Amino acid sequence: MTSVPPAIPPVAADDRHMFDLAPVSLWLEDYSGILALFAEWRAQGVSDLRAFLEADVERVKACSSRIRLLKVNQQTLSLFGATDTEHLMANLDQVFRADMLKSHVDELVQLWQGKLDFSSRTVNYTLSGGRLDVQIHGRILPGHEANWNRVLVAIDDITEREQARRELVASEAYARGLFDHSPVSLWVEDFRHVKALLDDLREQGIEDLRVFTEVHPEFIDRCMHEIRVIDVNRHTLELFAARDKAHLLDNLDETFRGEMRVPFREQLIDLWNGKIFQQREVVNYKLDGTLLYLHLQFSVLPGHEQSWSLVQVALTDITARRKAEAYLEFLGKHDVLTKLYNRSFYVDELNRLERKRTQRVSLMLVDLNGLKRVNDECGHGAGDDLLRRAGEVLAKAVDKPLFAARIGGDEFAVVLPGAGTGEAALVLANVQQLVELNNQFHGDTALSMSLGMATSEPGESMESLVKRADRLMYEDKRSYYANNDHDRRRPDLLPMP
Template sequence: MTHVAPPPGDLEAGLFDLAPVSLWLQDLSALKTCLEGWRAAGMDDLRAWLRDPAHLLAVQRLIRIERVNRHTLRLYEARDEAELFAHIPAIFDDPRADALVEVLCQLWAGATQARLVTQNRTIGGRVIDVSYAGRLLPGHEDDWARFLISVEDITQREEMRRREDALARFAASLFERSPVPTLVRDESGLAAMLADLRAAGVVDLAAHMAAHPDWAEAARASLAIVGANPPALVLFGAADGDALAHHVAVGLGVEAWRVFAEEALALWAGAGHGVRDVLFRRIDGGALHLKAQYAELPGQGDGRRLVQIALTDIGANKRAEARLETLSHTDSLTGLLNRAAYAAHLERLEAERIVPTSVIVADLNGLKAVNDRRGHDAGDALIRRFGRVLAARVPASAHAARIGGDEFAVLLPGTGPESAAALALRIAEGVERANDGADTPLGVSLGIGTWTGEGPLNAAVTRADARMYAAKRGRRGRVRVA
């Protein structure tokens, strides 16, 4: 680049010199003449042509700087123009001259203006980010003899952007590398739909969703998974984020609808999100019991509402809870219900008024004598044998329980006395078959009672108990039914 001193005293020069931005006036006419000569010689790709260092150096030498203003000297920390121009190679510390090449290619393509962001250096060596804007002045679009450049120091803005980018990359790295399965969901559509309902005067969202299932489906469909880290993909068995997003979009079953309703109502109430247990499905259909922790991501700036969802697989806990609940309701010797579970079923059947409900009460005959003569292991074997008979003969809708040492009961919801009597006979037949070849025969007394809704259900149990004792006193055969 070469410098030509400006003519002194003109008004334009004064305005140029006092401008509060860095201004450069260049003459690129000789450079354009050179480019036209190269084109005539066969050059058809300027960008590729300027990759040759010799060609690049040739165009650089043809750039004539006609004027710079005072702000330019301050920006680049130069005492005067002589110092500035002596340091031009250091100021534009760009061996490949990428910024210059970009500007020339834009002008060569027919543009009269060029813009870019690049970095320069001050004479003191400080790196600055600059916004570069150049334009061919009117009347010089063809000869490029007057090219005005303004340079703005945007270092502070770019440093802030770089910090934000670094933070974003760091957050993305945490998201990707987190060992916790995590999703990012866009809830902007749902938030907008809820706002529209409020504007329309809706005050009861639950009632609105019940009355307008199409609206509820559209609201659920507006939720979109826009991010899923690798552990989340593994958790759902998804090949990639798109597969997972599609899986969620097409629905995850009835439980997912319940979860959506809870989420929508929480957002409607202004509570945002928290923690809730959910039941979802893997892509292969397997159940996923999850604890979902929701948190809105701040500072979107574009009006979007993004929510991060951290997922914890609590399937093992749920299975353990189910096993504990089963154990708490199960008799350890027979595998039937225990007395607590039997009492709970009694209370529920009466509260729901399931009528008729029949009860079969059973008591083992002579168990004390077997315990005294052959030991408690032999007595326990008889108890287990009768438990197996009940498990095999009682229908799935019934509730068979061991309610005492040798006492059993079968609750038969929706069953009248005739069907209950028929079942008692099948139980008796099962006991007789279980005795075939047994060293110690099993004796059982059975009593039946039916509740038709009059009085408490426990009264029918009392009647069945009384009939069982009557059958026991009858002493007719090993299996007695009354």
């Protein structure tokens, strides 16, 4: 028996089944009314349809009203929550709202320009009010190009994708906001070329970058110039006194200079040793030249550990703190009134010199003449002024490693490490000359000092040296007051009339 092949369904039936069972929303529509309306507008002289439609939204609605819905498939009913085609057609005003008008203009313009197909992205709504982000693709079916009475429209539901995109945009905006408005200076930089330079050194057999940079300090500058700044935040512009990003990025050489080379070298050494998160204190400069003390946090961002192509640098301004620390350190070693070193520093230095015992030391002890009388007769303001003048004289008389200190109310000391009798005599004579010069500029109250200078003998203790200098200073003071011209009872230390 010969088998009979199964009957092949008619093609039209196949088409109907494919339309009804397609996994995407399909709409069969009649656009002949739009074609007729376009003809009217062209006859009226309309050439720019987009401008014509955007000038009056009612014209867009007129186009929409000319579209006749012929049928939809099951996926369309499911997508929009309709029970049947009649239910959907009766509520199209809920599906297509104002959100769609702009995208509808794009579709109409494409057809106006002679295209047989069109596409757009817009928002529709389910009959229960749910938002649908959709991608629309439409095409005038073959054989209907002359009258547009058969147009197939496919709608893809891209709600999840668009929601993910919106969340990503919101997340990026949030991250950008955190970056831009951070109260800390933030830099995003590219260190790829720095890494390439370091990798090249390894290939050459270099093992110790610290030793290498001691021999080749120019390598540090080369690495500094290979850093690429990708972005900075607003606080960075404020911190560095820059008008805008271009102003800052065009003048980075003024910002990173001088003292920056030392911490940057340590940063390179840490990177060489695999430390991609670092913290340290650095010095930069504002574009107006002001010094900035900063706490730097450096981090190669996750995912870029192999290339160093994305690095974040956070800079916190610690200038005020450093100034406060410097002032506290100054107070710990200096006398506030005269700006000379204080007794604590003086004692520590004598103890240090005592331990060394390897060089000669000269010591000059100074006592201010007549300070009590000035305080009693003219007030402590005048006395403080006399002390400040004494500090100015002694500060000008010596340079490091020599130093002057205020060691009591009206008592001072000048310590001269390594100075012999000849050098000590020169310093003493210099102090006397500076006192005379100072008095020429301050005619109201004379500055007068009793001086005692002594130079250590081999093996002599600092205590013994201090006693000898003190004895010589008191001999000078007795001589001063023994002179009739400097009688304690005479008013020559009072302000001159």
